[in-house]
Structures are given as C-alpha cells and as structure tokens.
Amino acid sequence: MARRRELAAVRAARARKRRRRKKRLRAVILFFETIILMLLMGTAYVMAKYDKFQFVGMDNIEVNEGIDLEGYTTIALFGGDSREGQLEEGTHADTIIVVSIDNESTDIRMASIYRDTLLTQMNDTYRKANNAYFVGGPEEAVNMLNKNLDLDIEDYATVDFKAMADVVDLLGGIEITVTDAEAKMMNKYIGETAKAAGKKAKELEGGGTYKLDGPQAVTYSRLRKLEGGDYKRTERQRTVIKKLFKKIKTTDLATINDIIDTVFPQVSTSFSLKKIIGLASALMDYTFGESEGFPFEKSDGITYPEAGDVVVAQGLAENVRELHEFLYPNQVPEEVSETVQTISAELENETGVVRPAELDAESQEDEEGDGSGELSYEDTDASEDGGDTESSYEDTGETEFLEE
Numbered sequence: 173m174a175r176r177r178e179l180a181a182v183r184a185a186r187a188r189k190r191r192r193r194k195k196r197l198r199a200v201i202l203f204f205e206t207i208i209l210m211l212l213m214g215t216a217y218v219m220a221k222y223d224k225f226q227f228v229g230m231d232n233i234e235v236n237e238g239i240d241l242e243g244y245t246t247i248a249l250f251g252g253d254s255r256e257g258q259l260e261e262g263t264h265a266d267t268i269i270v271v272s273i274d275n276e277s278t279d280i281r282m283a284s285i286y287r288d289t290l291l292t293q294m295n296d297t298y299r300k301a302n303n304a305y306f307v308g309g310p311e312e313a314v315n316m317l318n319k320n321l322d323l324d325i326e327d328y329a330t331v332d333f334k335a336m337a338d339v340v341d342l343l344g345g346i347e348i349t350v351t352d353a354e355a356k357m358m359n360k361y362i363g364e365t366a367k368a369a370g371k372k373a374k375e376l377e378g379g380g381t382y383k384l385d386g387p388q389a390v391t392y393s394r395l396r397k398l399e400g401g402d403y404k405r406t407e408r409q410r411t412v413i414k415k416l417f418k419k420i421k422t423t424d425l426a427t428i429n430d431i432i433d434t435v436f437p438q439v440s441t442s443f444s445l446k447k448i449i450g451l452a453s454a455l456m457d458y459t460f461g462e463s464e465g466f467p468f469e470k471s472d473g474i475t476y477p478e479a480g481d482v483v484v485a486q487g488l489a490e491n492v493r494e495l496h497e498f499l500y501p502n503q504v505p506e507e508v509s510e511t512v513q514t515i516s517a518e519l520e521n522e523t524g525v526v527r528p529a530e531l532d533a534e535s536q537e538d539e540e541g542d543g544s545g546e547l548s549y550e551d552t553d554a555s556e557d558g559g560d561t562e563s564s565y566e567d568t569g570e571t572e573f574l575e576e
Contacts (some may be wrong), residue, residue, distance in 0.1 A: 226259055226440040234294075234315045235324045236509040244500055246323055247271040248314050249282075250305060250330040252440070259330045259440035265305035265313060266333075270323065270466075272499040281499055282463040289467060290474070290482040290523065291320040292515050298522060299479050310440065321466075321492055322509050327447065332438040334369040336393075337386030339416060341371070342431050343423060345383040346415040352379035353398055354408075358391045365391045464498050467491040471525045487527030488516035 251267025252259045268285040287302040294304070294315055304316035310328045317323055340346055350358065355376040366373035366387040373387060384392060393412040420431070443451075467485035476482045485491045489508045497505050508516075520526055 225436055225443075228260060228310055228440055228442055230311050230314065230326060230328070230442040232311060232315075233318070233326055235318050236322055236511045238509055239318075239322050239324050241324050241500060241503070243275055243502065245273040245275060246325050246499070247273070248310070248317055248325045248328040250310065250313065250328060252305075252330045252332050259310075259332060259438075261305070261307060261309035261312070263305060263309075263330075265302050265330065268301055268305075268313070268317075270317065270321070270325070270495075270499065274502065277459075277502075279459050279461045281461050281501075283495060283499060284463070284465045285317070285321075286465065286467070286470070286483045288481065288483045289470075290476055290479060290484050290519065291316060292518070294319070297478070298476065298519070300482055303479075310442065319511060320488070320515060321495060322512050327442045329443065330440040331435075333390075335435045335438040336412075336416075337365070337369040337371060337390045338434045338438070339386075339420075339431055340384070340389045340412075341386040342427060342434060343416065343419045345385050346389055346412065346419065347381060347383050348389070348392065348411060348415070349381040350376065350379055350392065354392065354395060355379050357395050357398055358388065361395075362387055362391050365394075462498070464495075466495055468494050469527065469531055471523075474523055474525060476523060484519060484523045484525040485516075486525060486531065488519055489513050490516075490527060490531075492516075 247270075249267070249269040249271055250259075250265040251269075252263045252265055266287050268287055270283045270285060272281045272283075273279075285301050287300060289301045290298055291301050293299050294308070294312055301316070305313040310330060314325045314328055318325055355378050359375040362375060363373045369387050369390070371385075371387050374385060376382060376388070382388070389412050393408050395408060420428070467483070467488070468491050469486040470491075471484045471486060474482050474484045476484075489512055492508050492512050493505060496503070
C-alpha cells in the first residue's frame with residue numbers, strides 16, 4: 173500500500189510539471205501553426221509565392237537502420253535567431269519542433285526538443301541539440317534528430333523570430349493591456365528587440381491599454397524577469413498569439429498577400445513545390461492535436477565539458493520509445509534502434525544521469541492497470557527551453573529577457 177501511495181505521488185508530481193510545461197510550449201506551437209496555415213493557404217497561391225522561400229536542398233539525409241514510420245510524414249521546424257535574415261549554418265535554432273502528420277487522419281502532433289538537451293552530434297561529440305544547426309545548418313540538424321530519436325525526417329522549415337514582429341505590424345498592431353511593471357521592463361528591452369527586427373523602438377508611458385506594434389508585442393511576449401516568471405511569460409505569449417491568430421483569420425486577402433510577401437522570405441525550407449502542393453490539397457482536413465516536450469523525463473542543470481549547462485534525458489532509449497508512442501499513436505511501438513541504445517548508454521556513462529527505478533516501476537504498473545501498454549498524454553506538454561532550467565547562453569548573443 174505504501175508503495176502504491178509513493179508511485180501515486182510520483183505520478184501526480186510529474187503531471188503537475190507537465191501541465192506547467194504545457195503552457196510554455198503552447199505559444200511557440202501556435203505561432204508555428206500560423207506559419208503552417210499560411211504555407212498551406214492554397215495550391216495556386218503557394219505556387220505563385222514559392223520563389224520567395226529560401227530553398228535549401230537536403231541531399232544527404234541519414235536514417236538509422238530499421239526505422240519504418242510508414243503512414244506518417246515527419247517534419248522538423250526550427251525557430252531561428254538571425255540578425256541578418258540568414259537561416260542556414262551560423263544561425264542559432266533556439267526552437268526545435270518535430271511534427272508528425274498522420275497521412276490518413278491528417279492529425280498533426282508536435283514535440284518540442286529542448287534546445288539544451290545533450291545529444292550526440294554527427295561527428296560523435298556530445299553537445300546541446302541546437303549546436304547542430306549552428307555548425308552545419310538544417311541538414312546537420314535534421315540528421316542529428318534522426319540519429320538520436322530514431323526519426324525519418326526528410327524536410328524542414330525554419331522561421332526567423334522577427335517574422336512575428338512583421339506580422340503584428342502588417343496587421344496594424346494588437347490591443348493589449350500592460351501593467352506598470354511590464355511597461356517598465358518593456359522599455360528596458362524594446363531597443364534591443366527593435367534593432368534586431370530592423371524597426372523603430374517606441375517606449376510606453378506606463379501601464380494601460382495600448383495597440384502594440386511589432387517590436388512592442390515581441391518584447392511583451394518574451395518578458396520573464398517579473399512576478400510570475402515563466403508562467404506569466406507564457407500567458408503573455410498566448411495572449412499575443414491568440415490575438416494575431418484571430419486577426420489573421422479575419423483579415424483581407426490584400427493584407428494576407430503582404431504578410432506572405434514579407435514572411436515567406438524569412439522562411440528557409442527544403443520542401444519542393446510538389447510536396448507543398450500535396451500538403452495544401454489536404455488543408456481543410458488538418459487538425460492540430462496534442463503537443464509535447466522532449467525529453468519527457470530529464471535532469472536539469474547538468475554541466476558538461478564544451479557544452480555548459482545541459483538537459484540530460486533520464487534514459488534516452490526509454491524517452492525515445494515514449495516519443496514514438498506520442499508522435500505515432502497508430503503504430504505498434506517497436507524497440508529503439510541499436511544506435512539509440514548505444515547513445516543512451518554513452519550518455520549515462522558520460523553524465524552519470526540514470527533513469528530512476530520508480531519511473532520504470534510506474535510505467536509497468538500503468539501497463540498492468542490498463543492492459544494497453546500505451547501512455548496517456550491528456551495533461552502533458554512542455555516548452556522548448558527545458559522546463560525550469562536556467563542555462564548559460566553567452567555564446568548565443570541573446571538578451572536575458574528573451575525566451576530561452
């Protein structure tokens with residue numbers, strides 16, 4: 173009986189953490205949903221605008237032996253932090269999202285990979301997940317994801333974060349009420365945001381209701397060093413994104429055209445015109461389903477040589493199995509590849525982070541309880557920043573208030 177109470181307490185704690193992480197990821201997911209919808213707005217329209225993308229071919233994609241994800245299309249989405257609009261190597265991909273599309277039901281699921289997750293790179297060194305994009309661009313990043321997570325990604329899309337500021341301005345701003353504390357903090361950082369977005373900085377006079385412009389809206393959504401911390405930050409992000417999404421859905425075609433003309437050049441992708449047309453043909457059937465964060469079970473604040481503060485999966489192999497159960501719910505779960513098993517063992521040896529025995533005991537009890545062996549994700553989600561980790565980003569050139 174005591175053992176069952178202990179396991180129940182562990183499950184409750186995990187559920188609380190996942191609910192908190194869910195709020196942090198939702199704003200990023202909603203922004204990418206907006207981008208995806210714009211990408212899929214219509215076959216003829218996309219054909220006419222296709223040349224505005226930064227197209228990058230993917231000629232050397234690697235997939236672990238034995239990986240078969242038939243029935244699903246898996247895509248990588250990256251959020252780039254580029255000051256010059258360059259979205260290839262040398263860019264910090266500070267948002268990494270794996271998207272699975274069920275080709276039959278057209279259900280879309282998303283998993284955010286914490287950018288600080290310690291994973292093996294293509295040169296067999298261990299670095300943060302976002303290091304691959306910086307070193308070798310999208311192809312290197314996709315291969316890194318395939319190698320560590322047993323995926324079969326062939327295509328990607330990267331969006332410059334300043335695209336959000338452009339969308340806000342093209343929509344004529346969004347009305348938001350800010351507190352005195354928020355206004356003061358926004359004024360402190362608005363100059364940096366505006367400079368990065370190539371726009372003029374406008375300070376606020378104090379708390380009140382404003383029609384925020386692009387730099388103001390981005391700054392507002394990224395504030396975190398205020399009362400409420402990450403929770404309030406994600407609440408602000410949801411407010412901004414929901415207002416954007418609502419305005420985009422009701423705006424006129426001319427404005428949509430202006431948004432596409434402005435945002436598409438800030439999108440780097442490997443999608444061929446044929447693939448985009450194929451996706452666009454099912455536009456009305458797509459449904460955005462659940463979203464999650466990876467790794468599910470992790471240790472924060474681990475310091476690793478040459479990588480700094482990192483997030484380490486508590487059993488990479490087990491986390492990858494859970495990831496596949498989430499992304500591909502209609503597939504019979506298979507054992508992870510030998511490659512992932514090897515990486516998992518190496519991570520344990522390199523970091524000393526092991527999977528707590530109670531996690532496996534809990535999973536076994538859950539399987540025995542429902543007889544299905546499937547995981548439940550009703551209350552789970554996560555942010556791309558590795559939960560509550562306060563990591564060091566001196567090498568990224570980012571400001572402290574920005575979303576990590």
